[in-house]
Amino acid sequence: MLTINDNNARYVIIDSSLEDTEEIAMEDNVLVLPFDGTKIYEVIRYIDGEPLFLEDHYKRLVDSANTAGIKNLISMSALREYGKVLLEVNSQKDCNLKFICAKGDEESYDNFIVYLSKFYYPEPQVYKTGVETRVVEETRENPNAKISRKEYIDKINEFKAKHNIYEAILKNDKGFLTEGSKSNLFFVKGDTVYTAPPSQVLVGTMRKYVLKACENNMIPIKLEAVHHDNISEYDAAFLTGTSIKVLPIVKIDEVEYKSSKNEIVLKLMKGLEQIIKEYYNSNN
DSSP states (O other): OEEEOOBOSSEEEETTEEEEGGGSOEETTEEEEOOOSOEEEEEEEEETTEESSHHHHHHHHHHHHHHHTOOOOOOHHHHHHHHHHHHHHTTOSSEEEEEEEEOOOTTSOOEEEEEEEOOOOOOHHHHHHOEEEEEEEOOOSSTTSOBOOHHHHHHHHHHHHHHTOSEEEEEOTTSEEEEESSSEEEEEETTEEEEOOGGGSOOOHHHHHHHHHHHHTTOOEEEOOEEGGGGGGOSEEEEEETTTEEEEEEEETTEEOOGGGOHHHHHHHHHHHHHHHHHHHHHO
């Protein structure tokens, strides 16, 4: 079964059909669908009615589908059209679109749902202060694929609620910090940016363009994870993600940073915004 508790609009698309959630049986205001099998997902941000980095998101969706053995993935043009329809019927322009596909068995097609999901776009003040985080011992089973795991999500949500933090930082069995539970993680020391290598993390779309912003600004990059014991040696830290872009970290466990005032972090915040602007100028 697939439980949808983050839908943020009335209309959704289920297996190519536009559906009204007010006419679908719900359990405690949660949408429950008979989707079995391994589930993959992707979240795409829309700004002023247009998708951001759609090509990159679709490529990762294809990679996830290959990992999960899903063979009947919809085309990128179909995904674009579904997004256009959902934004129009739900009267939305600035939002997140979520696509979930569940692998079918040998006798059935793969199932999918497309909907406008709940999102959190930090207020300007949050970027000026930064967010608090804590470390949790956890690793993704398949870090390079966005495969939905309910047990993992429940554990992380419980951890974040217990400690009243914005994000949980994942630590592997060797003590290295690899990524956030739903974001990529970066550290800054001097003029150099550090982040875990692609083999250890879910390679986020924003991560790709932050690395591009590093290149554009001639900021050195080291693809190596930071050990938990050494986090106090770094000047700043930040997260990247679809909804948050570049978000400074003010605290990891008891270690505090002035990330929102760090020159490198500020350069990358501006650099990413420039890349986004150029993307829209060339695609619209």
